[in-house]
Amino acid sequence: xxxxxxxxxxxxxxxxxxxxxxxxxxxxxxxxxxxxxxxxxxxxxxxxxxxxxxxxxxxxxxxxxxxxxxxxxxxxxxxxxxxxxxxxxxxxxxxxxxxxxxxxxxxxxxxxxxxxxxxxxxxxxxxxxxxxxxxxxxxxxxxxxxxxxxxxxxxxxxxxxxxxxxxxxxxxxxxxxxxxxxxxxxxxxxxxxxxxxxxxxxxxxxxxxxxxxxxxxxxxxxxxxxxxxxxxxxxxxxxxxxxxxxxxxxxxxxxxxxxxxxxxxxxxxxxxxxxxxxxxxxxxxxxxxxxxxxxxxxxxxxxxxxxxxxxxxxxxxxxxxxxxxxxxxxxxxxxxxxxxxxx
Numbered sequence: 001x002x003x004x005x006x007x008x009x010x011x012x013x014x015x016x017x018x019x020x021x022x023x024x025x026x027x028x029x030x031x032x033x034x035x036x037x038x039x040x041x042x043x044x045x046x047x048x049x050x051x052x053x054x055x056x057x058x059x060x061x062x063x064x065x066x067x068x069x070x071x072x073x074x075x076x077x078x079x080x081x082x083x084x085x086x087x088x089x090x091x092x093x094x095x096x097x098x099x100x101x102x103x104x105x106x107x108x109x110x111x112x113x114x115x116x117x118x119x120x121x122x123x124x125x126x127x128x129x130x131x132x133x134x135x136x137x138x139x140x141x142x143x144x145x146x147x148x149x150x151x152x153x154x155x156x157x158x159x160x161x162x163x164x165x166x167x168x169x170x171x172x173x174x175x176x177x178x179x180x181x182x183x184x185x186x187x188x189x190x191x192x193x194x195x196x197x198x199x200x201x202x203x204x205x206x207x208x209x210x211x212x213x214x215x216x217x218x219x220x221x222x223x224x225x226x227x228x229x230x231x232x233x234x235x236x237x238x239x240x241x242x243x244x245x246x247x248x249x250x251x252x253x254x255x256x257x258x259x260x261x262x263x264x265x266x267x268x269x270x271x272x273x274x275x276x277x278x279x280x281x282x283x284x285x286x287x288x289x290x291x292x293x294x295x296x297x298x299x300x301x302x303x304x305x306x307x308x309x310x311x312x313x314x315x316x317x318x319x320x321x322x323x324x325x326x327x328x329x330x331x332x333x334x335x336x337x338x339x340x341x342x343x
């Protein structure tokens with residue numbers, strides 16, 4: 001038996017448990033496993049494992065070779081499919097060799113072992129909390145966008161050019177990597193608690209803190225902190241620069257602003273990050289085209305109507321020029337977080 005057998009057996013056992021137990025859903029599969037089984041906007045049972053799929057999911061170069069000498073594995077020569085000929089024997093074998101951390105990050109196997117008379121330290125609910133939810137996967141986000149938007153529709157394609165949508169798995173920075181002030185840490189902690197307990201907040205009628213304005217000079221970490229928050233909370237990150245609504249090819253700008261918020265609501269729970277928010281004030285005081293002014297008014301109205309509690313959308317605005325914001329802009333936000341230059 002090779003050292004690569006353990007991850008391959010885990011993958012085969014997970015596929016077997018998921019295929020035979022209908023209580024598991026996509027969020028019970030580890031993210032690397034979901035990716036290889038995702039097809040046509042969903043994961044269909046039963047899960048079929050081929051050598052190529054096993055290689056991609058486990059990063060074991062020769063998955064069949066790694067488990068071919070085990071008594072409970074079998075291979076279909078024609079299709080290249082790999083499966084468990086004796087799942088009970090495989091479960092016993094894996095339980096004797098798997099460490100607690102491996103099971104703590106695999107909800108499917110944690111639930112599988114909770115129902116078996118095998119002395120394995122598992123906690124399904126905790127594993128479910130540890131696992132990255134499907135909303136954090138690029139494949140899920142792309143499928144949702146393809147479902148909602150027609151790629152052949154020029155107007156909708158232009159709208160998607162207005163936003164930058166990132167999956168949490170694509171964001172490398174975490175909050176632990178950042179050096180934050182005491183105020184920043186306190187505000188972020190409030191945000192996290194509000195997101196975790198938003199149902200309770202709605203139930204008792206407390207004022208939500210779902211609209212934040214990050215204020216500070218360029219390069220002080222406003223965007224980076226917002227992205228890191230998305231990474232740590234496993235939330236899709238939708239970023240828009242307000243100056244882009246003036247692009248001539250976008251056409252009906254007010255409609256596109258509506259679409260930005262619609263994208264965020266469709267991807268919810270998510271973070272909607274609006275950069276260059278001072279553009280609002282500059283446009284409201286200028287002689288810009290009436291269509292652009294309508295777009296800005298639409299933006300302000302959309303901010304009023306979006307809600308962390310009702311829509312599962314955390315709104316973060318950012319500005320380098322707070323002196324240019326007027327009262328109408330300031331009052332849209334529940335909290336102001338300052339990002340000063342480092343001392």
